[in-house]
Amino acid sequence: xxxxxxVRVMPRPSILDPQGQAVAHALGELGFAGVAGVRVGRAVExxxxxxxxxxxxAGALQMCERLLANxxxxxFALDDxxxxx
Amino acid sequence: xKVAVVRFPGSNCDADALAAAAASxxxxxxxxxxxxxxxxADVVILPGxxxxxxxxxxxxxxxxxxxxxxxxxxxxAGRPVLGICNGFQILCEAQLLPGALVRNGGLxxxxxxxxxxxxxxxxxxxxxxxxxxxxxxxxxxxxxxxVADEATLxxxxxxxxxxxxxxxxxxxxxxxxxxxxxxxxxxVVGLMxxxxxxxxxxxxxxxxxxxxALAAAAAVA
Numbered sequence: 001x002x003x004x005x006x007v008r009v010m011p012r013p014s015i016l017d018p019q020g021q022a023v024a025h026a027l028g029e030l031g032f033a034g035v036a037g038v039r040v041g042r043a044v045e046x047x048x049x050x051x052x053x054x055x056x057x058a059g060a061l062q063m064c065e066r067l068l069a070n071x072x073x074x075x076f077a078l079d080d081x082x083x084x085x
Numbered sequence: 086x087k088v089a090v091v092r093f094p095g096s097n098c099d100a101d102a103l104a105a106a107a108a109s110x111x112x113x114x115x116x117x118x119x120x121x122x123x124x125x126a127d128v129v130i131l132p133g134x135x136x137x138x139x140x141x142x143x144x145x146x147x148x149x150x151x152x153x154x155x156x157x158x159x160x161x162a163g164r165p166v167l168g169i170c171n172g173f174q175i176l177c178e179a180q181l182l183p184g185a186l187v188r189n190g191g192l193x194x195x196x197x198x199x200x201x202x203x204x205x206x207x208x209x210x211x212x213x214x215x216x217x218x219x220x221x222x223x224x225x226x227x228x229x230x231x232v233a234d235e236a237t238l239x240x241x242x243x244x245x246x247x248x249x250x251x252x253x254x255x256x257x258x259x260x261x262x263x264x265x266x267x268x269x270x271x272x273v274v275g276l277m278x279x280x281x282x283x284x285x286x287x288x289x290x291x292x293x294x295x296x297x298a299l300a301a302a303a304a305v306a
Binding site: 011014015016018019022067068070072073 | 141142145146149177178183184185187188189190191192230232233234258
């Protein structure tokens with residue numbers, strides 16, 4: 001069975017995010033009021049062959065820990081795992 | 086004295102590193118990243134560049150290249166390993182050095198000479214320097230801001246494992262002005278600046294040459 005997993009990788013709140021600051025600044029310049037903060041991370045979509053959704057999720061978690069996120073600077077969230085038609 | 090300069094797809098300071106090692110009298114050779122051995126090298130250099138296009142994170146993919154098993158074994162045996170710029174990023178990703186290198190505080194790619202202070206002479210690559218000696222050499226990176234948690238930073242300082250610090254201006258916002266560090270065994274050193282680009286006076290500075298005084302490196306190890 002084929003599944004699609006969506007992973008979000010974000011810089012740790014304790015790590016200065018200059019990209020987020022630059023985007024926040026640009027939004028202000030464009031006239032968008034009320035932007036209190038911006039953080040920029042990364043989204044990864046995985047297409048996985050697995051026997052079950054649980055197996056796909058477990059595999060995706062291992063991939064996050066091993067490669068997709070740096071445990072020193074980033075947090076990750078496995079947003080959802082969906083069966084592909 | 087045999088030196089291996091590892092080439093990853095996207096390495097671009099490999100020739101400079103090889104030339105600097107050869108100029109110090111070493112028998113220096115390239116090792117391709119698919120290789121599973123280091124050709125009997127005494128010292129390993131991971132050069133600068135943009136391995137795998139810096140995709141995902143700088144060094145994140147290169148750390149899984151086959152050669153990295155041999156590099157890890159070389160390091161575990163207490164033998165000298167030097168990572169320059171992207172090589173430093175790879176060593177951190179491989180957890181052979183603590184912490185990480187993230188996007189420069191000012192976001193822009195910084196390519197200019199900086200001033201460094203030698204903080205310790207008890208590593209194979211700084212044995213020829215004096216503590217407190219100031220060196221001029223270039224940086225050239227977009228992701229050179231050294232970060233680690235406070236406990237790790239405290240420990241690095243307590244154990245005299247900060248090897249180089251930026252002085253007279255921090256080009257990337259690195260925590261505690263850290264430009265280079267060493268591991269617990271003091272045989273693995275990583276730094277963001279490029280000593281191989283300051284290895285002879287003709288290049289504008291010869292201050293980096295002593296990093297490649299590798300006979301000293303092998304003797305210390």
